[in-house]
Amino acid sequence: MSYLPTAWSYSTLKEIAAVLADTADGLTGREIGDLLVRLRMEDPLPTATKRDRLAESFVAAQNRYQSAKRVITFIVAAMEPVRYRDRPDLFTLRQDRLNERLAFVGLHVNDDGKVATGAVAHTLDEASRVATSIRDELDRRRCHPEVLKYCSVEILKKAHFHACLEATKSIFDKLRSLSGLSGDGAGLVDAVLSLGKSGVPLLAINSLQTQTERDEQTGLANLLKGLNGLYRNPTAHDPRLRRSIGEEEVLEVLTMVSMVHRRLDNAMSNHD
Numbered sequence: 474m475s476y477l478p479t480a481w482s483y484s485t486l487k488e489i490a491a492v493l494a495d496t497a498d499g500l501t502g503r504e505i506g507d508l509l510v511r512l513r514m515e516d517p518l519p520t521a522t523k524r525d526r527l528a529e530s531f532v533a534a535q536n537r538y539q540s541a542k543r544v545i546t547f548i549v550a551a552m553e554p555v556r557y558r559d560r561p562d563l564f565t566l567r568q569d570r571l572n573e574r575l576a577f578v579g580l581h582v583n584d585d586g587k588v589a590t591g592a593v594a595h596t597l598d599e600a601s602r603v604a605t606s607i608r609d610e611l612d613r614r615r616c617h618p619e620v621l622k623y624c625s626v627e628i629l630k631k632a633h634f635h636a637c638l639e640a641t642k643s644i645f646d647k648l649r650s651l652s653g654l655s656g657d658g659a660g661l662v663d664a665v666l667s668l669g670k671s672g673v674p675l676l677a678i679n680s681l682q683t684q685t686e687r688d689e690q691t692g693l694a695n696l697l698k699g700l701n702g703l704y705r706n707p708t709a710h711d712p713r714l715r716r717s718i719g720e721e722e723v724l725e726v727l728t729m730v731s732m733v734h735r736r737l738d739n740a741m742s743n744h745d
Contacts, residue, residue: 481541491524531543562626577594607631607724647734659702678741700726
């Protein structure tokens with residue numbers, strides 16, 4: 474390490490322990506015990522809850538060395554990438570949660586599982602910005618839950634290619650569910666949202682009483698056809714290496730898909 478770790482506050486130690494010993498997504502009690510033994514760290518409360526046990530071990534280590542050096546050593550050991558070879562999504566989840574806490578002491582866990590220096594956060598908003606992840610940003614944007622339902626694993630794996638594919642699929646699944654039809658792609662969009670000769674679509678996103686409202690209905694239909702052409706058909710047929718999708722693009726796509734879901738949530742059905 475190229476920096477000298479200082480002592481952390483008790484609250485920081487407890488928060489780091491809470492992430493690593495989380496009930497649902499944290500280390501198991503056995504994993505915690507094994508790491509403490511391997512790293513020769515004290516285990517003052519071996520029968521306590523995982524969080525309290527780890528927090529007290531961190532406090533004991535910091536008191537002994539008068540710095541957070543041993544705590545950082547534990548984090549690095551717990552975040553060793555090889556431990557997550559079968560669960561890369563779990564690595565990203567823990568990394569994101571740790572980084573939001575470590576931002577207050579100017580550190581972060583990088584993609585190699587190492588603890589490195591970073592920007593210092595002083596407020597909750599700053600910590601969120603410093604430790605931002607795609608999922609965190611989607612949460613801040615109040616992304617429609619249906620989007621995350623379809624692609625949360627891909628997001629955690631940072632598989633942007635498949636996140637766009639799965640998110641786009643969610644729209645067409647919703648059209649089938651709302652309309653009772655079994656088609657797909659542009660044909661399904663036309664069958665469900667097109668004004669057609671009658672001017673009455675199976676699903677209407679507004680009252681269709683004015684030209685502006687009818688244009689809006691047609692615009693949504695065209696948008697869905699565009700999303701299908703841009704992200705679903707290409708990603709379904711092209712090799713992954715030919716589809717490079719960055720974080721900004723995947724955020725924009727998922728935000729757009731979220732908007733579509735909200736419009737469909739309030740659509741009025743015109744089929745028997």
